[in-house]
Amino acid sequence: MSFDIRVSGHVKAVVEDTLPGLVADLVASGVTAQDPTLWGPAAEAEAARRLGWVQAVSVSRPLVAQIAELRAQFVAQGLTRVVLAGMGGSSLAPEVIARTAGVPLTILDATAPGQVLAALDGDEEGGLAQTVLVVSSKSGSTVETDSAKRAFEAAFRDLGIDPAERIVVVTDPGSPLDESAQADGYRVFHADPTVGGRYSALTAFGLVPAGLAGVDLDELLDEADATLLEVAIDSPENPALVLAAAIAGGSPRRDKLGLVADGTHLQGLPDWIEQLLAESTGKAGTGILPVVLLPVSPELERRPEDLQILRIVDEAAEFHLFGRHEGEILVSGSLAAQFVVWEYATAIAGRVLGIDPFDQPDVEAAKAATRGLLERRPDQPAPAFTADGVEVRVSDPALAASGTIAGALDALWSQLGPEGYVAIQAYVDRVHLPELAGLREMVAADSGRPTTFGWGPRFLHSTGQFHKGGPAVGVFLQITERTDIDVAIPGRPFTFAELVAAQAAGDAAVLADLGRPVVTLTLTDPQPEVLSLFEAAQ
Incomplete structure (x- = not known):
């Protein structure tokens, strides 16, 4: 097996x-036969148009030669660095594929301006002059991906490079991104519209960026093909x-x-x-x-x-x-x-x-809140208090009653029931603050409950659905940062710093409206000793 x-x-x-x-x-043969009735009448319409992933291997085979040919063209031109701009299902699978194969692939699934700059400036694999950008979005309207595309287009033009020579698009046929990319002369790979984003690992969304980076796609699909027989019986x-x-x-x-x-x-x-x-x-x-x-x-x-x-x-x-x-x-x-x-x-x-595994009914709420904040541009509410260079905001004044970070965290943990969990959501530049991920272990030990950690806004396309649509037992710790670094988004009336701030504030507002307790800690020190702050708070 x-x-x-x-x-x-x-x-x-x-x-x-x-x-x-x-x-x-x-049930197994029913899934293989793409039977949409397996999940009940309420889910049938959605399931009927979301089961194409069971045929992904055969549908994707013809793509392999096309991807290999395009990669050979890029390598011959000295274009050896591949950046992927995509969110959720558009980036997670190719990231795993490339990392497991030991192939370099730069992932841009963030809106923190420092992280955007790092992707634009390049790394040890080469700079922008050696870069190919894969823009990947099923809907073709994902704000993070569109913003990254605009930033790279401007950066390429600043170097005298035609973006059409460096940008490859993966999207559903007929999406807004498909239409604009075709009009601009970009190379476009169409994905199967009957496959939802998170089930798209073995479709164009997973294969194009991984293949352009140098992964052996024939081997990957052969392994998948062998497994399909096992799961259909x-x-x-x-x-x-x-x-x-x-x-x-x-x-x-x-x-x-x-x-x-x-x-x-x-x-x-x-x-x-x-x-x-x-x-x-x-x-x-x-x-x-x-x-x-x-x-x-x-x-x-x-x-x-x-x-x-x-x-x-x-x-x-x-x-x-x-x-x-x-x-x-x-x-x-x-x-x-x-x-x-x-x-x-x-x-x-x-x-x-007893649920529909193909829809995501609560993901749109945070997106709508973000759009509203970007349109209205309200002033950020004053913090409940500031301590050690950290501004503390809360969904309920009682969470800030102690006037200390340690007290605010203890108050947040006190909202945990016997089935509760803690979700840490870090809207920061993870290229320059990777150590923040270590906070998960500290919080799990301090709270005594299962703890998730998500980089924002990436997690909005992942656990964000569960936090809003699942059991109402979570408590939420947001980490944001104030930085002088910013990057313009050409053609948009907001910058990356404004976008990531609106995404954090919008999600906090949606969670609070649903009755979920939220504590937001904003780091104002440009070089914060993040973990030491929390060690002192414990």
Whole structure:
């Protein structure tokens, strides 16, 4: 088998209880046959136009030669640096593919001006003169991607370079981006419109940027092809059925899934799984919350009863024999096999949960709030208080009553119930503040509850759906920054600094309107000792 899954203890009992019904109902073959009735009448219309991913391998085969030919042309011109501007499903899969293959691919899925400048200026692989930009957007109207495209177009022209020679577009046929790109003479790869963004790993969205960066796409698709036979069979051995039962079954259900990459050669896979699961299942007050963990994270020592651990390893059978991971889910397999099995399992988990795994009804709320703030340009509300160069704003004055950062955090943790979780949302330049990701471990230890970490606005296209549409049990810690660095967005009346500020404020407002507690910490020091601030606050 190209994918192996092992379960034990509690989760084995859950699988044994849930799996027979999935087999009897012919769910696996139904997904393969693109049966839109599997998720109930309310989801049928959406499912009918979102199941093209089960045929992605055969549909994508003709793209491989086209991508290889274009890459050869670029390499012959000395264009060796590939930058991908895309959000969510348009960037997470190619990032995992490239990292696992050891191929350089610069990802721009941010609006922090410092990060935009870093992508424009280049890195060790070369500067803008050696750069090809892939602009990837299913809808063709994603504000982050459009803004990046505009910035790169202007930068290319400043160097005397025709953007049409350097920009490659991936989008659905007939999208606004497709129409403008065709008019401007850009190279355009059309994606399959019957595939939703988060299920698009093996479509043009995953393959074009990865292939242009130098990944062997034939090998990737061959691995996926081998796995398709395994997941289509209505059998208790079907790994997708077992995985779906393990993550979505049980009563009471463990609705938080701790994802641990433990010695695997696959790089960054939990981040891709996080988006697929959270955006697909986090709605109608239910869902599965992925929590990306380290092998030494606090949640593995003090395991909450509502947290199921899933460990990604290179040999699941070998780990299983050790017997040290009782009650966990162990999975192994090639990257393409992981893509196929997780897509099937997520869709099937949606059936188990009784929701539509293909829509994202709450994602638009933050986008609308951002647009409103950019149009009105209201003054930022005064902070509740300022301490150690950090401005503190809160959704409820009671959260700031202590007048200290430590007190505000304690007040936020006090809002956690027995099924609660903490979401850290960092709207900062992660190129220059990568250490901020270490805050997740500190908060998990301090709060005693599962903790997610998301770079903003990237997470809005991932766990953002769960935070608004899933169970109302989360508390939210926003980190923003004030910086003198800014980048203009040609043709727009706002800059990148104004855009990222509006995205943070807009999302905080939507969360507050839904009754979710929010504490926003704005870093005003240009060189903050971020982690030391939180160490002092604990």
